[in-house]
Amino acid sequence: MKVIVVGAGVVGSLAARELSKYDLDITIIEKNLDIGWGVTKANSAILHAGYDDPVDSNRAKFCAKGNAMYTQLSQELDFEIRRTGSYVVAFSDQEVKTIEELYEQGRINGVPGLEIHDRNTLLEKEPNLNKDVKCGLWAPTAGITEPWMVAIAAVENAVANGVKLVLNEKVVGFEKKGDQIKKVITDKNSYETDLVVNAAGLYADQVALLAGAEYVPLHPRRGEYILLDKKMGSIIKSVIFPTPTKTSKGILVLPTIDGGLLLGPTAVDLQDDMKDHLETTAQGLEQIRNFTRTLVPSLDFSQTVKTFCGLRPESPQKDFFVQASKVVKNFVNLMAMRSPGLTAAPAIAEYVTQEVIQQAMGFKLSKRKDFNPIRRGIKKIVELPLQEWQELVKGDPKAGRLICYCNEVTEAEIVEAIKRGARTLDGVKFRTRAMFGRCQGGFCSIKIMKILERELGKDMSEIVLKSPQSWIVDGKVRE
Amino acid sequence: MKTDVLVIGAGAAGMAAALSAAKNGARVILTDRDERAGGILNQCIHNGFGLHYFKEELTGPEYAERFSTLLENYQITLLTDCHVHNVKPDRKAVLVSPKGVFEVETKSIVYTAGARERPFGTLMIPGDRPSGIFTAGVAQKYMNIENRIIGKRALILGSGDIGMIMARRLTLEGVEVVAVIERLPYSGGLLRNVIQCLEDYNIPLYLSSTVVEVRGKERLEEVVVAQVDNNYRPIPGTERIFKVDTLVLSVGLIPQVELLWGLVQLDPISKGVSCSNIGQSSSEWIFSAGNCTVVYDLVDYVTMEGEKAGKYAAHYAKGERFETGVPIEIGENVGVIFPRRYVSGEDLVLYIRSKKPIEGATLVVGNFERRFEDVMPSEMIRIKIPSQKIMGFERIVVSLKEE
Numbered sequence: 001m002k003v004i005v006v007g008a009g010v011v012g013s014l015a016a017r018e019l020s021k022y023d024l025d026i027t028i029i030e031k032n033l034d035i036g037w038g039v040t041k042a043n044s045a046i047l048h049a050g051y052d053d054p055v056d057s058n059r060a061k062f063c064a065k066g067n068a069m070y071t072q073l074s075q076e077l078d079f080e081i082r083r084t085g086s087y088v089v090a091f092s093d094q095e096v097k098t099i100e101e102l103y104e105q106g107r108i109n110g111v112p113g114l115e116i117h118d119r120n121t122l123l124e125k126e127p128n129l130n131k132d133v134k135c136g137l138w139a140p141t142a143g144i145t146e147p148w149m150v151a152i153a154a155v156e157n158a159v160a161n162g163v164k165l166v167l168n169e170k171v172v173g174f175e176k177k178g179d180q181i182k183k184v185i186t187d188k189n190s191y192e193t194d195l196v197v198n199a200a201g202l203y204a205d206q207v208a209l210l211a212g213a214e215y216v217p218l219h220p221r222r223g224e225y226i227l228l229d230k231k232m233g234s235i236i237k238s239v240i241f242p243t244p245t246k247t248s249k250g251i252l253v254l255p256t257i258d259g260g261l262l263l264g265p266t267a268v269d270l271q272d273d274m275k276d277h278l279e280t281t282a283q284g285l286e287q288i289r290n291f292t293r294t295l296v297p298s299l300d301f302s303q304t305v306k307t308f309c310g311l312r313p314e315s316p317q318k319d320f321f322v323q324a325s326k327v328v329k330n331f332v333n334l335m336a337m338r339s340p341g342l343t344a345a346p347a348i349a350e351y352v353t354q355e356v357i358q359q360a361m362g363f364k365l366s367k368r369k370d371f372n373p374i375r376r377g378i379k380k381i382v383e384l385p386l387q388e389w390q391e392l393v394k395g396d397p398k399a400g401r402l403i404c405y406c407n408e409v410t411e412a413e414i415v416e417a418i419k420r421g422a423r424t425l426d427g428v429k430f431r432t433r434a435m436f437g438r439c440q441g442g443f444c445s446i447k448i449m450k451i452l453e454r455e456l457g458k459d460m461s462e463i464v465l466k467s468p469q470s471w472i473v474d475g476k477v478r479e
Numbered sequence: 480m481k482t483d484v485l486v487i488g489a490g491a492a493g494m495a496a497a498l499s500a501a502k503n504g505a506r507v508i509l510t511d512r513d514e515r516a517g518g519i520l521n522q523c524i525h526n527g528f529g530l531h532y533f534k535e536e537l538t539g540p541e542y543a544e545r546f547s548t549l550l551e552n553y554q555i556t557l558l559t560d561c562h563v564h565n566v567k568p569d570r571k572a573v574l575v576s577p578k579g580v581f582e583v584e585t586k587s588i589v590y591t592a593g594a595r596e597r598p599f600g601t602l603m604i605p606g607d608r609p610s611g612i613f614t615a616g617v618a619q620k621y622m623n624i625e626n627r628i629i630g631k632r633a634l635i636l637g638s639g640d641i642g643m644i645m646a647r648r649l650t651l652e653g654v655e656v657v658a659v660i661e662r663l664p665y666s667g668g669l670l671r672n673v674i675q676c677l678e679d680y681n682i683p684l685y686l687s688s689t690v691v692e693v694r695g696k697e698r699l700e701e702v703v704v705a706q707v708d709n710n711y712r713p714i715p716g717t718e719r720i721f722k723v724d725t726l727v728l729s730v731g732l733i734p735q736v737e738l739l740w741g742l743v744q745l746d747p748i749s750k751g752v753s754c755s756n757i758g759q760s761s762s763e764w765i766f767s768a769g770n771c772t773v774v775y776d777l778v779d780y781v782t783m784e785g786e787k788a789g790k791y792a793a794h795y796a797k798g799e800r801f802e803t804g805v806p807i808e809i810g811e812n813v814g815v816i817f818p819r820r821y822v823s824g825e826d827l828v829l830y831i832r833s834k835k836p837i838e839g840a841t842l843v844v845g846n847f848e849r850r851f852e853d854v855m856p857s858e859m860i861r862i863k864i865p866s867q868k869i870m871g872f873e874r875i876v877v878s879l880k881e882e
Binding site: 305386408467468470 | 512560564573575576577578579580581595596598599603605607610611614617620622624626627629630652691692694696697737
């Protein structure tokens with residue numbers, strides 16, 4: 001049986017990996033040049049605890065469950081998570097009331113370990129918080145990860161289990177026979193299929209429309225971020241949320257996996273035709289600066305490393321749209337994956353495989369006996385004990401050549417990233433953290449261009465930053 | 480491995496320090512993470528180096544070669560392609576190279592790691608994140624070392640020296656440079672570069688202007704420039720769109736000090752390693768010189784300070800000890816100074832940047848006074864203060880008095 005998964009974001013990647021446990025012929029089709037480069041690439045990277053989602057919503061159904069699944073998943077797929085815990089902090093009596101409501105909602109949603117901490121306990125744990133804080137809702141299961149690494153790890157494992165990955169192809173149509181899709185048509189090829197899983201992120205509504213299936217209209221909600229240097233990384237230990245409003249969780253302050261500090265996101269609803277508007281704005285960045293200072297007054301914005309913007313797929317229902325199509329009999333929607341989509345993704349992958357595809361749609365799937373759940377990440381050489389590092393260099397001198405000095409990434413890791421599919425500067429960056437540090441590639445980007453050139457047998461002028469036309473250098477100065 | 484002096488970074492400061500330490504009888508290890516010694520000089524193929532030190536005009540590579548060829552005549556072990564992973568308070572450092580990972584035990588260090596360029600991300604410029612945005616040094620390396628053209632039409636943000644030199648370089652190689660944009664009401668680089676790199680090539684310099692947005696989904700397509708008010712805030716309604724595929728940033732250098740975090744005191748103003756006039760840091764066994772202490776205009780000065788730090792590091796390794804010295808403090812109209820402490824004995828060589836342009840200013844240092852016609856923040860003052868003029872002071876205040 002042939003399955004096409006549209007989209008290699010965190011939702012599609014985990015769904016494909018879950019499906020690879022069964023005897024299926026699976027192909028992932030992704031329009032970008034790499035895995036996890038849509039919604040997955042730029043969000044708050046949080047494993048939410050699950051107190052924030054309305055009772056009986058799909059968000060509530062999958063969030064706490066997905067959160068718990070990340071422990072085993074991160075071990076199997078060897079990506080980093082850190083259970084930092086999170087605080088929702090209250091500064092007024094009204095906010096204290098909201099926190100009590102969230103506590104109650106979390107209890108019903110089955111969120112473990114919730115506690116309301118008084119001012120003293122809170123300030124003891126987070127001494128850099130604004131001293132005017134009254135109390136905070138502590139959620140110990142909340143944490144952080146690197147969303148793109150989740151997607152990359154899931155796809156690598158899926159591919160090891162037989163899944164095919166097609167990059168740089170955009171789904172432009174479907175060939176149908178009656179109420180069944182027979183072929184998925186891309187801008188370059190067509191693929192026969194028996195089942196389509198639509199995990200096309202911001203564009204999932206358009207893909208469903210092409211298939212003639214149900215959809216909820218998606219519009220992008222812009223979220224801008226400021227990333228601060230590692231020097232600022234330790235001033236906050238957990239994820240700090242302001243008290244949420246009806247529409248948003250607000251602008252947060254949180255540590256990142258590699259030790260920096262992330263501030264954001266803003267929340268601005270854009271027209272549905274603005275799905276490529278990934279630009280940051282002067283107002284957005286100003287808003288982040290002003291607001292986060294009210295949470296953590298000692299933030300130092302001279303330590304800014306970069307600013308960026310992500311778009312999240314929002315629908316009028318403000319909930320995940322996860323179901324089999326009733327009109328197209330072999331089409332499944334994993335749509336409107338707004339927050340907490342990253343957290344929910346593993347639970348949704350399991351749900352769609354078992355309850356939707358097998359039970360609701362009636363596909364008979366048989367488990368593969370040889371499924372291997374283990375994937376190993378690229379070894380972070382700098383973290384090795386010196387003795388081991390020394391041994392490694394004897395066998396592979398590239399393990400002793402530092403390329404990225406800020407994050408101490410060796411040539412061996414960059415070569416390995418290329419072996420695993422990095423074809424662009426961003427492909428190397430998101431797999432190794434090279435160019436992610438405070439010099440932003442000032443010293444290493446040219447070295448990485450040369451390694452890409454050598455390993456791929458290409459000319460430097462053919463190597464791009466992130467998309468086909470994002471060229472970096474042109475011809476030669478002298479022939 | 481054991482040594483007397485470990486020099487970290489083989490650019491202008493490091494080569495000078497290594498040679499001087501070796502001439503003073505020390506065993507020296509000189510490391511650099513690049514494949515050859517010379518540092519950033521290797522990519523600076525324009526001339527203008529060496530006027531003060533050699534009394535002649537050299538290109539960057541020529542200047543570097545004057546020193547690198549000397550290295551082998553002395554007791555200096557040059558380790559290239561070698562990264563210093565850490566430096567510990569017990570005077571050991573871990574070095575990593577394709578040849579191996581090893582620990583070096585040293586009596587003293589001369590830290591000469593230079594500066595890095597302020598990257599685009601720190602500027603918080605709104606807009607897209609396309610390719611085609613380069614720091615000047617990266618653009619220069621692509622052009623001069625990798626033999627690559629970086630674009631067809633370029634705008635340059637920041638009129639620092641490297642920015643202006645790149646404006647000329649790009650123009651000479653057929654890239655159209657539409658303008659240089661400077662936030663300040665005056666150029667950020669040397670006057671000679673304004674004339675030789677911009678005016679001679681009819682490249683307009685827009686002062687009191689900045690980039691307020693970059694556009695381009697893939698490669699850079701447009702840059703929006705606006706004028707700024709006295710507080711450097713963009714003035715609405717003054718926006719101008721430049722259609723360019725390349726933006727080159729020359730927006731400042733940041734001393735690289737991260738390796739020494741927790742080991743030495745930093746200068747809160749320059750953000751570099753805070754040193755006395757013999758190049759000694761707050762940690763008595765660590766000496767430092769060059770752009771990791773304060774960002775210089777001229778490599779000649781870097782060489783001179785490197786030589787001094789190397790010499791005293793060698794003396795320290797032999798057991799000589801030095802006083803901490805009296806603090807040198809920033810007074811009126813002074814932006815950056817180096818050094819920050821004065822150890823009595825030698826005359827004091829002082830480097831000063833003014834906070835603002837001043838016509839007719841008197842430099843006052845202890846009992847020393849000197850009048851200057853014009854001072855500019857972009858042109859660093861180097862001046863020798865005779866020791867008798869600053870003797871007996873508990874602290875030495877440096878100020879530039881306006882007339």
